[in-house]
Amino acid sequence: MLSELPSEIIYHIATFLPTANALTHLAQTCHRLYEIITAEDSRIFRAFVQSSFPCTPTPPFWKDAARALTARSRALDRQAIIGRFVLPPPTAAQIGSHQATRLDRPTLGYRAAIDSYETWNGACWADRKEVLAWGAASQLVVRVKQSGAQARENWFVLDDTDHTSSYDDILGVHALKPDHGRKGADTEHFVFGRMLGDIVHLAISPEDASHEYKQRFRTYGLILDRTDLSDGTEPTLAAHYGNGSIAFYHTATEDQKVEPFVWLRAEALSARNRYSKLLSSSLVAVGTGDTGNSLSISTFVPDGVSVYRDISVDSLDLEQRVGNTAKANVSAIAPLNQHALGGSPGDVFLAAWGDRSVRYEKPKILFYIPIPFSKLTIFSRLHDLRSPHPYESTYRDTTDINPIYSVHTFGHDRFLAGAGGDAVLKIFDLRMSNTYSYLDAQAPPAKSTNTQNLPANGVYTNGAATLTTPFQHPRKDISIFLSHQPPSTFPPQNQNHNQHHSRPRKRGAYRGPIYTMSSPSPSSSTVYTGIVDGVVRLDFASTDDLTGPAKEWYEYNLDLGVNTGSVPLPDVSGEVFNLAGYERPHPDDLTTTSKLRNQRSFWSVEPGDRLVEGWDARWEHLEEPGAWRRRDE
Known part of the structure; x- marks a missing residue:
């Protein structure tokens, strides 16, 4: 019997459970298992958080932390996004x-x-x-x-x-x-x-x-x-x-x-130098615009600045990725200092590359993780880190031709990229797997000591091949449009400001850039995005969590302030608006057409709509593919 096993064995077994709900259900099995799981201020939940969400700092409220982080992971799987100003x-x-x-x-x-x-x-x-x-x-x-x-x-x-x-x-x-x-x-x-x-x-x-x-x-x-x-x-x-x-x-x-x-x-520096980013308190990356040192990483030394490493365009093989161009500019960088891939601060980061000099060529935006500057373990689910390449992973949206203006790491396995036009916000999975399930993603990997024959689904880590758990559900890559215009009263300014504008603001759909992004903490479910004349708040929370039997917990602990009632509230500041987006095909798939998806309001969601197709219930169902026919009204 499970309940008769020693507590340490039960503790070890519990750390392999995929969700916080699984731990809760295990605790409800009998009094002894309840006492073991809740002992020492929910010690098992602490182990669950630290193993399932590595490098995500949280306060020591382990049971609630497990629930909040699992809910965010589930929302990211379902592309459950709530947009508000x-x-x-x-x-x-x-x-x-x-x-x-x-x-x-x-x-x-x-x-x-x-x-x-x-x-x-x-x-x-x-x-x-x-x-x-x-x-x-x-x-x-x-x-x-x-x-x-x-x-x-x-x-x-x-x-x-x-x-x-x-x-x-x-x-x-x-x-x-x-x-x-x-x-x-x-x-x-x-x-x-x-x-x-x-x-x-x-x-x-x-x-x-x-x-x-x-x-x-x-x-x-x-x-x-x-x-x-x-x-x-x-x-x-x-x-x-x-x-x-x-x-x-x-x-x-x-x-x-x-x-x-x-x-x-x-x-x-080059006259084309237009971007720089602090990777840590002692490392800075500068996009120079030159060929030999397109991205120059420098470190502070007592008598000034010393070049730590230069990354050239030629080493990135950009001719095959962004067209036949001799130069490429870096437009955004985000360090991965609080991520399982990271080592010392500044060693691992994402960078957006692009060159718009070829007018009719679709520029593929390259994000890369460079080889560490010193001997360091970097964990990637798709690449063998034994290779001496200047970058390890490539992420791109073949549908959108806009450059990238901002990059923001989010959660323990995602990052967001804000485009320079068309209000496009792209969501990428750092693991770059063809399939993904948050249930399997949390499972601790098994290890092998065979370093000579690395399996196809493994990576090289500290001299050992790390096997990964196969994912089970279809990959859902999506780019969304933040196309709603900020309200005309935003921000509140005095009359002297408003009366000197040369023309009134046009009230059409927003088609501008995504300039900046910020999350309050690594465990937050919120991303604040800066656009022209406004700030859009994006919350990653599933509809079935916010409207289900445990909605009181989410309302109180996450405090999103979302109106999920049966009818819309008129003229409410910060009311939820519906988003649209396109489902991106695999970057190597040049034949599949992007699928356009639209959200609907909370009050139009029926109970039976939840968990259909693995998408959040607010995303409208797609029609079955078939031959196109004209439909006369």
Whole structure:
């Protein structure tokens, strides 16, 4: 009998169960199994989380963490996505004068720059604080939301400019996390930069809506292109300027005026250099636009910057992937520092490559994971890491011809790519398998010591071949359209701002870029996406979870605030809208046509629609393929 086995054996068996529900059902079998599973503050659930979701940090609420992470994994399998706009309410506290006069007549909207974080501050999973901030033209919009027993929400809109133009637009926003050395316990701290070259460290007190400028970063009058902030308790700030120079600053210093501790000067870089990314607090990757060192990775040394590794276009074999072109530019990078593939911070990352110089050639966007700079184990489900290649995996959408503007790692096995046009957001599986099931994906792999004959479904890891569990369900790759226009009242600005626009905003479908993405934490089910003139919130949660028998748990612990009622609520700020997308064929399949899919509202979903075809119930059913016939009305 299972219940008669020693507790350590039951504990070992339980770690192989694929879902949190399986653990719960096992605990319900008898009193003894219940006592074993719930012993030591749900020790088995802790082992389940750490084995099934490696490198995903969570608070020690192990049972709820197992449920939340499994729910997110299930939602990603079913492409269960909920789209809404994030709108500051009219009652948001105004910080600053808000009396600026517009000096120009902009014809284009602003580029939303976003950052967010969440931290747990209570006795259960629901007790957490989430901070969201983004730049809305010259304004800084901040939301501080407390969930759980002490639920509350505070909004702030900062604008203290005297005369406003497009040069006052905020191009980079970074929310400092609680472990930052300069942050106080009762204040929220932000570093943000404006196009005119003004980079500041701001502290906001949510209690009395007061603010104080803590630091200013010296920019020497240069026009700002973007900013970046590394992870860690003493993160590095990078400022990429319009002339191609990049300055790096310490953020944990006590100085009120912060000087760069090192520069990458424009004369040392290509004139085509338009992108850079901090891979860690000591590593930076720069897209140079040159052939020999198209992507240059440098490290900080006591006397300046030292090149760590150069990756050339020729080594990537781009002629077969993006057309006959001599050069390719890097447009987005995302480090995989909190992922099972990663080793030391900065060693493994995703990069988007593309070249639009060939007008009629469809550019295949290449994401790659380079060979580590030192001896390091990298785990990939599709490639043998014994090969000395400069990249390990290629991810591309053969349907869309837009370049990539942003890359964002999400969950423990996915990443998202925001296109530079047509409002396309692509969802990729890092494992690059033809089939996938979250049930099988969580199973710990078996190991073999045979390193000479690596099986087709294995990888080389630490001198041993690691076998993977075969997946069972069809792969569902999808790209979605964030084509809904932001509401016309977004963001709330004073009359002086609005009256100087040269023409009213057109209210058609949104066809612009996806500029930025941010998730509050590695365990979050939410992605905030920055578009032109707005922020779209995407929550990955299954319809059957939010409307099923356990919906109270999801409502309280995830606190998504989704209206899943039987009828729509009119004129509700942040109401859910329906998304559309296309199901991508395999990158090597050049004959299959992409399938267009559309969502429907929660209140139109019937109980029998759940789990049909392995898709979330909100996705409309596709008609059976057949010969095309005209259908006259």
